[in-house]
Amino acid sequence: MEKVIVVGAGLSGATIARLLAESGKDVIVVDKRENIGGNIYDYYDKNGILVQAYGPHVFHTNDEEVFEFLSKFTEWNEYKHKVVARVRKDKYVPVPFNLTSLYSLFPLSKALCIEEALKTEVGEGNQIPILELRKSENPLLREFADFVYKYIFYIYTMKQWGCKPEQLGQTIMGRVPVKVSNDDGYFSDKYQVMPQKGFTQLISNILRHPRIKLKLKTDLKKEIALKDGQIYFGGRVLDGTLIYTGCVDELFDYKYGVLPYRSLKFKFQTLKQSSFQPASVVNYTTSASYTRITEFTKFTCKPKDSTVIVKEYAVNHKKGRNIPYYPVTTGRNKVDYDKYEQEAKNYKNLYLLGRLGTYRYLNMDQAVKNAINLFAKIEGEEFDMSTIPALKKKD
Ligand code: FAD
Ligand code: UDP
Numbered sequence: 001m002e003k004v005i006v007v008g009a010g011l012s013g014a015t016i017a018r019l020l021a022e023s024g025k026d027v028i029v030v031d032k033r034e035n036i037g038g039n040i041y042d043y044y045d046k047n048g049i050l051v052q053a054y055g056p057h058v059f060h061t062n063d064e065e066v067f068e069f070l071s072k073f074t075e076w077n078e079y080k081h082k083v084v085a086r087v088r089k090d091k092y093v094p095v096p097f098n099l100t101s102l103y104s105l106f107p108l109s110k111a112l113c114i115e116e117a118l119k120t121e122v123g124e125g126n127q128i129p130i131l132e133l134r135k136s137e138n139p140l141l142r143e144f145a146d147f148v149y150k151y152i153f154y155i156y157t158m159k160q161w162g163c164k165p166e167q168l169g170q171t172i173m174g175r176v177p178v179k180v181s182n183d184d185g186y187f188s189d190k191y192q193v194m195p196q197k198g199f200t201q202l203i204s205n206i207l208r209h210p211r212i213k214l215k216l217k218t219d220l221k222k223e224i225a226l227k228d229g230q231i232y233f234g235g236r237v238l239d240g241t242l243i244y245t246g247c248v249d250e251l252f253d254y255k256y257g258v259l260p261y262r263s264l265k266f267k268f269q270t271l272k273q274s275s276f277q278p279a280s281v282v283n284y285t286t287s288a289s290y291t292r293i294t295e296f297t298k299f300t301c302k303p304k305d306s307t308v309i310v311k312e313y314a315v316n317h318k319k320g321r322n323i324p325y326y327p328v329t330t331g332r333n334k335v336d337y338d339k340y341e342q343e344a345k346n347y348k349n350l351y352l353l354g355r356l357g358t359y360r361y362l363n364m365d366q367a368v369k370n371a372i373n374l375f376a377k378i379e380g381e382e383f384d385m386s387t388i389p390a391l392k393k394k395d
Pocket of ligand 2: 157
């Protein structure tokens, strides 16, 4: 039986492992961490609070197939994510910046004129990326856009990425548009939900299959070598498939240079109070060295005597020293990635997947979708979701 090795027990690795196991393949999933889930790993602390170890994660998607797949492994709680920016002491406004934010920060008469101009230029109920709004021909809207840029985007982005918003471009900045409505949701997808028992339980359910073997605390890079179109595993040519969701530059020993990533530092605190801040996530867009504070009790909606918060600090990634979280896909970096992607094509049994393997800023639903698409590529046919039995209540 042909062997499949999946490197990474995050959402991408778990999804492809399960799909291949369902179609009769024996799959070994390897992760160097001591836990499954990659960056969506969460755990219950001693007070029964579900804490996300690698920062705030909220599931959202418009993709029916992705939602159907994940719903085989978890029940969901509806959760509409709301974020506020702390623009000055005791002044919190919704992000994405919307009409509520506008009226909260501008004198009424000016806010009315800006609203009018936004409705004419962008359209009521529509949204626009900040970098586009700054190019408006209307001086009032340009002034407004400069204000939002300064108070919401500039400092936060400098902290998060170490560069200005315009250096990042539309794909990243467009994730958080300016909205011409009072809609205060962070996302606009059809499904906005949290797994009832957490993301780790979801991944555990995905990986629970007789054909899947899991090996944690194992760095596969130390056991494989890639040379002249052959993958060597444990010193022998691998008779099987390797699916790699780790860093592609590391896989190829940095032969085309180091691909930059942003890393994060998290400072967790348990506080003896039932509530710390006005929303589950507060972005510090004008001050502080951290980018945001997340309060986990606000995800579960069950007030407790204590609460857990995490302050998030963005730092450069240093290989081997911290975790690469965000690929920095600006400038030459994408060109360098393409060389690695091209190199990978020399290995007919190697597939790159996931946020690190494909060097893309993927949301969870896109990670699952890419795994579903990879299955079709490997197997030459679409995966039939109906073959996975429905969730059992005890899961
Ligand atoms: P990862 O989770 O990074 O998994 C890769 C795994 O591979 C890791 O466990 C790693 O240890 C392992 N690995 C790497 N190299 C090796 C090796 N050599 N040997 C063995 N194992 C190896 N998405 C959303 O949809 N909503 C959100 O709210 C959201 N919030 C986010 C917040 C933060 C702070 C971050 C960083 C991301 C967020 N995301 C969010 C994105 C989400 O985390 C990713 O889409 C998802 O985790 C990608 O999963 P993955 O399996 O591709 O990668
Ligand atoms: N951003 C910002 N201010 C905010 C929220 C977001 O400047 O209050 C910018 C920042 O550059 C960030 C990007 O928009 O990296 C995308 O934000 P998102 O919330 O999608 O980032 P993530 O949750 O993935 O870290």
